[in-house]
Amino acid sequence: MAKEAMYKRVGLKEIAQEVGVDVSTVSRALRDDPRVKTETTQVVRRKAHELGYRPNRLARALRGGKTDRVAVLLSPPQVRFASPIFLELLATLDQLLRARSMTLAVFAAHRRDEERDIVRSIVEDRLADAVVIGRTQESDARVRYLLEAGFPFVAFGRTDWPDRHPWVDIDYAKAGRLAIEALMQGKPARISILAAPRGLRFADGYVAGARAAASELGAPDPDAWRIEMTEAAGEELAPGLFRDGPRHAIACIQDSLAFGLYRAAAREGR
Structure with missing residues (x-):
């Protein structure tokens, strides 16, 4: 019995009982809802960390369409090697996302002509809430699709439409x-x-x-x-x-x- 309790998943109800607030307050606090006092949010987050709380991402995705996941598309030949710059980008992005209780998902394209289909799958199958792409071309088919779909993304590199989407680049x-x-x-x-x-x-x-x-x-x-x-x-x-x-x-x-x-x-x- 003790072993079963040890591996029992901690939910919002358990945190609410420990802190002495209702479940809805816990839920709002974990989303940084401004309607919750700062002190209460801090207490809830601290207790959630102590109890080892992990959000049920599947349930949230089914309920509200959110996955708390950002996708990164590796373009060929990055499936076989990755530049130091891109590795640093991935490491930093992963660190920032984990600090926000989010995850990073990597998708690899083995051919340039399959990249748009991978991006389309990420969007239509709700595999992530946003996507990061690199190795941009001037008239990039992936960017054109994402703009038409209205899906959040960032390009590591510029395109013909620099005023229509966020991008970062080296000079x-x-x-x-x-x-x-x-x-x-x-x-x-x-x-x-x-x-x-x-x-x-x-x-x-x-x-x-x-x-x-x-x-x-x-x-x-x-x-x-x-x-x-x-x-x-x-x-x-x-x-x-x-x-x-x-x-x-x-x-x-x-x-x-x-x-x-x-x-x-x-x-x-x-």
């Missing part, structure tokens, strides 16, 4: 400029840029910024190699790049590409 154009400025200190005879495939907004900005800086500084017009941002892609491209000798400077949009170059250089004894 990749500036990053491209800074990369060329740094490389020019070595007075290279040739410059190559390794960036993600065409159509990805952040990569297009990086290449444009790099080429603008090269033009302003009187540098050779850089070659742009639009490849996936993986170590394998960098390593595969390396032999051709190395043939031009030490005065060939290379700017990589992401560390993983540079790691691939380093691995190839070590193998060739460079």
Whole structure:
């Protein structure tokens, strides 16, 4: 009997009995309802934590359509690797959601052409209350669908509609400029840029910024190699790049590409 009691799920009723308020007050307090006094909310939350209370998300979803879950869509090739920036984004998002008694759900697309269907499933099957997407394109089909559906989302990257939805982004154009400025200190005879495939907004900005800086500084017009941002892609491209000798400077949009170059250089004894 003691073991059964130990694993009994704590509900709103048990918290209400412990605190000495009614169940509706507990429910409101756990939702931070402003109708509940701050002191009462604090007492309820503290007692809920002590008792190990966990909200019944399934019941809430069935009752009010809320899942207390945010979905993140991993675009290919992120199902095989994830950049340090994106890993930090996931870790921070998970921490913030857990502080609000919410959870993070990760959905992985193995092909670009299946991403819109995954997003549609998240929306129509009520798998989450909001979604985070990355690797945005200028006219992004996922963003267009989410805007038409009126579903909450944030894009990690800009689209053609930056005034119609929330987004966060890195200034990749500036990053491209800074990369060329740094490389020019070595007075290279040739410059190559390794960036993600065409159509990805952040990569297009990086290449444009790099080429603008090269033009302003009187540098050779850089070659742009639009490849996936993986170590394998960098390593595969390396032999051709190395043939031009030490005065060939290379700017990589992401560390993983540079790691691939380093691995190839070590193998060739460079």
